Every structure is written in C-alpha cells, then in structure tokens.
Amino acid sequence: MATPADTHRLLDLAREFAAEVQDVLNKTVCNGAVVGAVVSWDRTSKQDIVIVGTLLDGVVAQPVRLCLGRERPKCWLDAQYRCDFDDRGRFLMVVSSYFGIYAPDGVKTLCHYDYERNKAGYPAAHLQVAGTCPALGELPGKRSADELAKLHFPVGGRRYRPTIEDMVEFVISEGFAKGRDGWGRIVAQHRDRFHQKQLSALVRRHPDIARAVLADMENSA
Helix, strand or coil: CCCHHHHHHHHHHHHHHHHHHHHHHHCCCCCCCCEEEEEEEECCCCEEEEEEEECCECCECCCEECCCCCCCCCCEEEEEEEEEECCCCCCEEEEEEEEEEECCCCCCEEEEEEEECCCCCCCCEEEEECCCCHHHHHCCCCCCCCCHHHCCEECCCCCCCCCHHHHHHHHHHCCCCCCCCCHHHHHHHHHHHHHHHHHHHHHHHCHHHHHHHHHHHHHHC
C-alpha cells in the first residue's frame, strides 16, 4: 500500500511532467496556458493516483485557448493524464490520457485521442472523430453513417502513441491555430524526450534484447 511519502513523491514527478506539457503549449500555440497536477483517489485500483491536466477544475481538465494574443481563438485543446508509478515504483507512468480538439466555441468536438493502459475491447491507444461517413453505413456491422465518432481507430499502441506534441503539430499544420516562431524545434525537442523515455522503459522491460543489440553493434564495429 502506498504511503503518504510515496504519494508526495508521485505528485512531485507529476508536477515535473505538468511543467513539460505547459512548456510545450506556451512555447508553440498558447499564451499563459496552465497545466496542473492533483492527487485523486482511484476507485478502481483503490489507491491514490495523480491527475495532470489543462486548467484543472477539481480533477477534470478544461480546454485552453490556442491563440498567441487576446484575439478570439479559432481552436481549443484540452489534455488530461492519469498517472501512477511504474511496476518498479520508480518512474512516472501514464495510466490513461485524453487529448481533445474543439471548434471556436470550445464545445463542439473535432476529434480526441485516447489511451488507456490494458484496456480490453478496443485498442488501448485510439482516435475518435466526430462526423458522419456514408461508407460506414454500408459496411458490415452495427454502426450507421452518423456513428463515426463511435469508431476507435488504433494509433501506435502503448509505447509510441500520439502525444501533446503531435496535437500541437496537427493544429498548426492544418491551419487551426497559429504557431510561435520556432514551434517546430520545440515540438521536436519535446517529442524526442518522450521517445527517449519510452525507449528507456522498453530497455528496462526487455534488457535481454538491449544487451543483444549492443553486443551485435560491438561485434560489427
């Protein structure tokens, strides 16, 4: 069972992570976005976890304006993560995440990217898109043409799933939001950090493969 000291350490790690998310938003598409971290009791696991999210209202994230000044935003985005320790109790692990992209009113949803660790029934990492699709009504299955939003499109799996950096690149590239000068460099730096963390997690889980690859590199040198 987690101790108060464990919870405090988890919250400290989550706050560092929240600062990274806030940094990438404010250096690319936002002006003064706030990303926080709070402790929450998880009824499923019956233990404390930490919620990280944009403009947290209690434990629920709220959309932030994607604009660089005081003009009316053309797009909104929210991000929320449920975090815990990894299996070894040392590193921060994302148990689930949600990224939503919204119309100028901040309410209508364009799409959202979801991830839920060990989810059964559909892909753990997936994309859902609002809208209608005539082809969907003609395909076998139970979905009608206006139920596109109920489809779960798989996107990359657990390790290399979409990140907040991908959301930033998407809204800028599609013209939904204007990016600051140098936004591409910031996105690349933060994305590289994420990939390094995921690679480290893979090495910890599969050290035999890591040793074999290093040995092969040494023999080939």
